[in-house]
Amino acid sequence: MKRLSRYRRHKFAGPAVLLAALFTIGTTFSIATALPSQQRMEVSAQTTMVEEGKQIFARGCSSCHGLNAEGGAIAPSLIGVGAASVDFQVGTGRMPMADMSQQAMRKKPVYNEQETAALAAYVASLAPGPASVTNASLTWERDGNVAQGGELFRTNCAMCHNFAAQGGALSNGKYAPTLMDAQPKQIYEAMITGPQSMPKFSNNTITPAEKLSIIKWIKAAQNEPSLGGASLGRVGPVTEGLLVWTLGLGLLIGVAVWLAAKAR
Amino acid sequence: MSAKNRIASGVAGYVDDRTGAAKWLKKNLTKVFPDHWSFMLGEIALYSFIILLLSGTFLTFWFDPSQREVIYNGSYAPLSHVTMSASYASTLHISFDVRGGLLMRQIHHWAALIFMAAIVAHLLRVFFTGAFRKPREFNWLIGVGLVTLGIVEGFLGYSLPDDLLSGTGIRIAEAILQAIPVVGSYLSFFAFGGAFPGHVFIPRIYTVHVLLLPGIFLALITIHLMLVWYQKHTQYPGPGRTEQNVVGYPLMPVYMAKAGGFFFIVFGVTAFLGGVASINPIWLYGPYTPGQISAGSQPDWYMGWLDGLVRMSPPIETHAFGHTISWNILLPGLILPGILFTGMALYPFIESWITGDKREHHLLDRPRNVPNRTALGAMSLTFMMISLINGGNDIIATHFHLTINGIMWFTRIGLIVVPPIAFVITKRICLSLQRADRELVLHGKETGRLVMLPHGEFVEVHEPISAQKAWTLTQHLQPEALMVEGADENGVRNPAGLKGKIRARISKANAEQVAAPTLTEFKELEGGHH
Ligand code: HEM
Numbered sequence: 094m095k096r097l098s099r100y101r102r103h104k105f106a107g108p109a110v111l112l113a114a115l116f117t118i119g120t121t122f123s124i125a126t127a128l129p130s131q132q133r134m135e136v137s138a139q140t141t142m143v144e145e146g147k148q149i150f151a152r153g154c155s156s157c158h159g160l161n162a163e164g165g166a167i168a169p170s171l172i173g174v175g176a177a178s179v180d181f182q183v184g185t186g187r188m189p190m191a192d193m194s195q196q197a198m199r200k201k202p203v204y205n206e207q208e209t210a211a212l213a214a215y216v217a218s219l220a221p222g223p224a225s226v227t228n229a230s231l232t233w234e235r236d237g238n239v240a241q242g243g244e245l246f247r248t249n250c251a252m253c254h255n256f257a258a259q260g261g262a263l264s265n266g267k268y269a270p271t272l273m274d275a276q277p278k279q280i281y282e283a284m285i286t287g288p289q290s291m292p293k294f295s296n297n298t299i300t301p302a303e304k305l306s307i308i309k310w311i312k313a314a315q316n317e318p319s320l321g322g323a324s325l326g327r328v329g330p331v332t333e334g335l336l337v338w339t340l341g342l343g344l345l346i347g348v349a350v351w352l353a354a355k356a357r
Numbered sequence: 358m359s360a361k362n363r364i365a366s367g368v369a370g371y372v373d374d375r376t377g378a379a380k381w382l383k384k385n386l387t388k389v390f391p392d393h394w395s396f397m398l399g400e401i402a403l404y405s406f407i408i409l410l411l412s413g414t415f416l417t418f419w420f421d422p423s424q425r426e427v428i429y430n431g432s433y434a435p436l437s438h439v440t441m442s443a444s445y446a447s448t449l450h451i452s453f454d455v456r457g458g459l460l461m462r463q464i465h466h467w468a469a470l471i472f473m474a475a476i477v478a479h480l481l482r483v484f485f486t487g488a489f490r491k492p493r494e495f496n497w498l499i500g501v502g503l504v505t506l507g508i509v510e511g512f513l514g515y516s517l518p519d520d521l522l523s524g525t526g527i528r529i530a531e532a533i534l535q536a537i538p539v540v541g542s543y544l545s546f547f548a549f550g551g552a553f554p555g556h557v558f559i560p561r562i563y564t565v566h567v568l569l570l571p572g573i574f575l576a577l578i579t580i581h582l583m584l585v586w587y588q589k590h591t592q593y594p595g596p597g598r599t600e601q602n603v604v605g606y607p608l609m610p611v612y613m614a615k616a617g618g619f620f621f622i623v624f625g626v627t628a629f630l631g632g633v634a635s636i637n638p639i640w641l642y643g644p645y646t647p648g649q650i651s652a653g654s655q656p657d658w659y660m661g662w663l664d665g666l667v668r669m670s671p672p673i674e675t676h677a678f679g680h681t682i683s684w685n686i687l688l689p690g691l692i693l694p695g696i697l698f699t700g701m702a703l704y705p706f707i708e709s710w711i712t713g714d715k716r717e718h719h720l721l722d723r724p725r726n727v728p729n730r731t732a733l734g735a736m737s738l739t740f741m742m743i744s745l746i747n748g749g750n751d752i753i754a755t756h757f758h759l760t761i762n763g764i765m766w767f768t769r770i771g772l773i774v775v776p777p778i779a780f781v782i783t784k785r786i787c788l789s790l791q792r793a794d795r796e797l798v799l800h801g802k803e804t805g806r807l808v809m810l811p812h813g814e815f816v817e818v819h820e821p822i823s824a825q826k827a828w829t830l831t832q833h834l835q836p837e838a839l840m841v842e843g844a845d846e847n848g849v850r851n852p853a854g855l856k857g858k859i860r861a862r863i864s865k866a867n868a869e870q871v872a873a874p875t876l877t878e879f880k881e882l883e884g885g886h887h
Pocket residue numbers: 406409410412413414416417420448451462463465466469472507508510511512513514515516517518566567568571636637639
C-alpha cells in the first residue's frame with residue numbers, strides 16, 4: 094500500500110488510471126455483446142455434433158446397444174450414462190467392444206477425438222448425465238497434492254489396482270487394469286462413472302480437489318523411478334521369490350557344482 | 358633356522374605348552390571332508406546367515422523400532438508430510454538418506470530369501486539321501502527347528518518396517534492367533550498389548566528378531582556343526598567308501614580354501630542381487646493403516662504356502678459353548694502346518710520303525726534305491742508346491758489371464774488328488790531306474806554297434822561297465838520286509854494287534870524293490886555273454 098501511495102503522485106498516474114478504466118469498460122462491453130452470438134454458434138455446432146454422433150453410433154455401436162442406445166440383450170442402455178462414460182469407454186478403446194469376453198479391455202481407440210466427442214454429445218443429448226472433461230481442464234499439476242493423493246489411493250483404489258497402480262485380479266476372471274497408461278481425464282472419468290466392477294466415486298466420497306490429488310499421485314506412479322534396481326513388476330514378493338529360486342540359488346548351485354567338479 | 362621361524366616356533370610352543378592346542382589342531386585340521394556339490398547347500402545357508410548378521414547389524418544403527426506417530430519429512434517426496442510410525446519413517450530414512458542404506462536393506466532381505474531357499478534345498482538333500490538316519494537324527498531335529506524358526510524370523514523381519522504390506526501380514530497372523538479356541542483372544546491381547554495394532558508389537562518383535570532368535574540360531578547352528586564334526590560327514594557310495602571310513606579332502610588347506618572362497622561367492626551373489634534388483638520397496642507400499650489393503654498382498658515365499666492354504670480353505674465355522682471356532686483359519690493356519698512339521702520332525706523315527714533298521718549309516722542312499730521314501734518326499738513337495746501356487750493365485754491370474762476362482766478350485770482339488778499321484782509316479786520311476794541299473798550291471802551298456810552273427814542274426818554289442826561303476830550300482834542294502842512278531846503269513850489274528858498289522862503292511866510296501874544283481878547272477882552271465 095505504501096508503495097502504491099508513493100506512485101499516486103507520479104506524473105503519469107492520471108493518464109494510466111484513465112487508460113485502465115477505458116480498457117476495462119471496452120473489453121467488458123465487447124464480451125457482453127459477443128456472448129449471445131457465440132452461444133448461438135455453439136448450439137448449432139452442438140446439433141451437428143449430435144447428428145454426427147448419432148450416425149457414428151448407428152454404424153459402430155447400435156448392433157449391441159440398440160439403434161437409440163436403449164440397450165439390448167448383450168449390452169446395457171446408454172441413456173443417462175452421460176458424456177463422461179462415453180468419452181472414457183471410447184477414449185480408452187474399450188468401446189466398441191471387440192469380443193464379448195469377461196471384460197472390455199483397454200486397447201488402441203477406434204475413433205479419433207472428434208468422433209469420440211460426437212458420440213459423447215449424442216449420448217449426452219439423450220438424457221442428462223456426468224459431463225466429460227478434458228486433460229487441459231484438470232489442474233492436477235497445480236492443485237493436486239501427491240502425498241494426499243497417495244493416501245486416498247491406498248484407501249480407495251489400492252485394494253483393486255494394487256499399491257503401485259499395477260492392477261490386480263478380481264473374482265471370476267475379472268480384473269482391475271494397470272493404470273500405467275491412463276490419462277488424467279480418463280482417471281477422472283473412471284472415478285465419476287465407475288466402469289464395470291469399479292465403484293462410482295461421487296463428489297461426496299472424494300471431492301473434486303481430492304480427485305486431482307489422486308490423479309497427481311497416479312501420474313507420479315507412472316513415472317516412478319526404479320529405485321534400488323529392477324522393479325520386478327511391482328507386484329510384491331511373488332517375483333522376488335521366483336528370482337531367488339532361479340537366479341539366486343541357481344547361480345550358487347552352479348558355482349557349487351563347478352567347485353566340486355574342479356577338485357576331481 | 359631363520360630369526361623369523363625361531364620366533365614363530367617360540368610363540369607356537371608357548372601357546373601349545375599352555376593349551377595343548379597342537380594335538381587338537383593336528384587331529385582336527387587333518388579331518389577329512391567328502392566333496393559333492395549337494396554338500397555345499399548347508400554352507401550357502403551358513404554364509405547367508407553370516408551376511409544377515411552383518412547387514413542386520415548395520416540396519417540397527419538407524420532403525421527405530423517404535424510405533425510412535427511421526428510426520429515424514431525425508432527426501433521421498435510422494436510421502437512427504439504423511440503421518441506414519443517411526444519404524445516406517447526410519448526405514449525410509451535408511452533407504453533414502455543413509456549412504457548405502459538401501460543397498461544394505463536389499464542385501465539383508467535377499468540374504469534372508471537365499472538363507473531360507475538354501476535351508477530348504479539342504480533339507481531336501483538330507484531327506485532324499487537318507488542322511489537323517491542313525492546316528493544323525495538329532496541333527497535332523499535341529500534342522501527342522503532351524504527351518505521353523507527361519508520362517509518366524511523372516512516374517513518378523515519383514516514386519517518390522519510397519520508398511521502396508523507387512524501390516525496386512527500381521528493382521529492375518531493376529532486372525533490366526535485369535536482363531537485358537539478359548540485362549541485365542543487372550544493370546545492376541547497379550548501379544549499386541551491390547552487391541553490390534555496397538556503400540557507395542559513392533560518394539561517387541563524387534564527384540565525377538567535381532568536378539569532372541571539370532572541367539573537361538575547361533576546356538577543351534579553351533580550344535581548342528583559340532584555334530585557334523587563329531588559324527589563325520591556322510592558320503593555318497595562308491596568304490597573304496599565304506600560305513601567305516603570317509604573319503605575326501607583334509608580340512609586344511611583344501612577344504613578351508615574352498616569354503617573361504619565359497620563364502621565370498623555367496624556374498625557376491627547376494628550383493629549382486631541387492632545391487633540390481635529391488636526387494637521390498639516399502640516406499641511404494643505406504644505406511645500401515647488398518648483401513649487400507651492392496652491387491653495382491655503376499656508374504657515372502659517361505660510363508661507363501663501357508664497363505665495359499667489359508668486362501669483355499671472353505672468357510673467353515675462351528676459354534677460351541679459360546680465360542681466360535683473358525684476352522685477356515687485354524688485348520689490351514691495352525692493344525693495342518695503343525696501336522697506337517699511334526700511329521701517331518703518325526704520322520705527318521707517313523708522310518709526306522711517301519712524298516713526295523715537300527716544300524717548306523719554313513720553311506721548315503723541313492724534316492725532310487727529307497728523308492729518309498731523318495732516317493733513320500735515327492736508327494737510332500739507336490740503338496741507344498743500346490744499350496745504355494747494358490748498363495749500367488751491373484752498374481753498368476755492377472756499374468757496368465759486365468760481366473761482366481763479357477764486357480765482356487767484347481768488347487769483345492771489338486772491338493773488332495775495330485776500328491777498321491779506324484780507318490781505313485783515317483784515310485785514307478787524309482788523302480789524302473791533300479792531295473793535300468795540292473796540291466797546295466799548284467800548286460801553292460803548299449804554301444805549302438807550292430808554285429809551280424811555267422812547264422813545271419815543281428816545283435817547289438819554291449820560293453821561291460823567298469824568294476825567301479827558296477828560296485829556303485831550294486832552296493833546298496835535291500836532290506837526284507839519286516840516280519841512283525843507273531844504275524845502269520847496272512848496277517849490275520851495278529852497278536853501284535855492293529856499296530857503290528859499296520860507296521861507289517863507299510864514295511865512290505867516299503868521293501869518293494871527290483872532285486873540288485875548278485876555276484877552269482879553276474880558270474881553266470883559272464884560265461885555266455887550275449
Ligand atoms: C542378528 C541378525 C539380524 C539382525 C540384527 C537383523 C536386523 C534387522 C533390522 C533392523 C531390520 C529392519 C530394517 C529394515 O527393514 O530395513 C530387519 C529387517 C529384516 N530382517 Fe533382519 N536381522 C537379522 C537377522 C535376520 C535373519 C536371520 C533373517 C531371515 C531369516 C532376517 C530377515 C529380515 C527381513 C526379511 C527383514 C525386512 C527387510 C526389509 O524390509 O527390507 N533378519 N532385520
